[in-house]
Amino acid sequence: MVVVWDWPLRLFHWTLAASLLIAWFTPNIYDTVHRIAGYTVLGLIAFRLIWGFAGTRYSRFRSFIRFLRAAPGFLWGLGHGRTGRYLGLNPAGAAMSVTLLVLLAISTISGWMQVTVRFFGVAWVEDLHTYSSDLAMILVVVHVLGVLTMCVLQRENLVRAMITGRKRDRGD
Amino acid sequence: MKALIKASMVVGVSLSVFGAVPVWADGFKDCTKLDKASWKPASEAEAKAKSLGYEVRRSKIEGSCYEVYGVKEGKLFELFYSPEDLSLKKTIAK
Secondary structure, X not given: OEEOOOHXXXXXXXXXXXXXXXXXXXXXXXXXXXXXXHHHHHHHHHHHHHHHHHOOHHHOOOOHHHHHHHHHHHHHHHHOOOOOOOOOOOHHHHHHHHHHHHHHHHHHHHHHHHOOOOOOOOHHHHHHHHHHHHXXXXXXXXXXXXXXXXXXXXXXXXXXXXXXOEEOOOOO | OHHHHHHHHXXXXXXXHHHHHHHHHOOOOOOXXXXXXXXXXXXXXXXXXXXXXXXXXXXXXXXXXXXXEEEEOOEEEEEEEXXXXXXXXXXXXX
16 A cells, blocks of 8 residues: 555545535525635635645646646546556546636635625626536536546545545556 | 446436525525516615615515615625515625
């Protein structure tokens, strides 16, 4: 077993997951809770950007750009039963990670704008917040399904890996 | 392929569950049972908010209410008016 996910990354991941779940169930009625969840997400995104440069090997963005280019080919191969094993994120995982971070940045910033005097009641800000949040939640579902699919294909508990940080050593 | 169909079914089910949530997670929305055709115009609800000293940003229909976005002394408010008699049903400070 090798350590793949460092502990700040794991803490980031699960805090983000919890915050998103809370934010999803609290708009309009539980305003305060919704806002705290949103600001937490914004803070987590900021942390992730720093950690993309300062973190350990598999937390860094360095490999992301190469992976983003490889993502379509990876998904095509996956559809034909060829996966390949990656210790860190696979190309589809990297693409999902970047897309979610961008979407959540849009969602949290537009949500925060909604409650400023300058942008209060402005329709496009409201719509942007709604649609970016909805899309992010759809992607979260796709992310979970993708992870579960890889769990089955690689016969490896990836959920546990995100808790303990450890994964089986290299080799298929 | 089978797994793909299964996966898309799970996505479909999750989406309908998730999509259904905002229906009950929504805010204030019941103001009148009156038929929409006999509602008073939204501009009158906006005018009432203005007369209370709010700077009106916009209004929209929320359920059976007129929701007016008002700013007063740098604070944000959502005012819910009944389209039936333009009575103020609820004021929510944002």
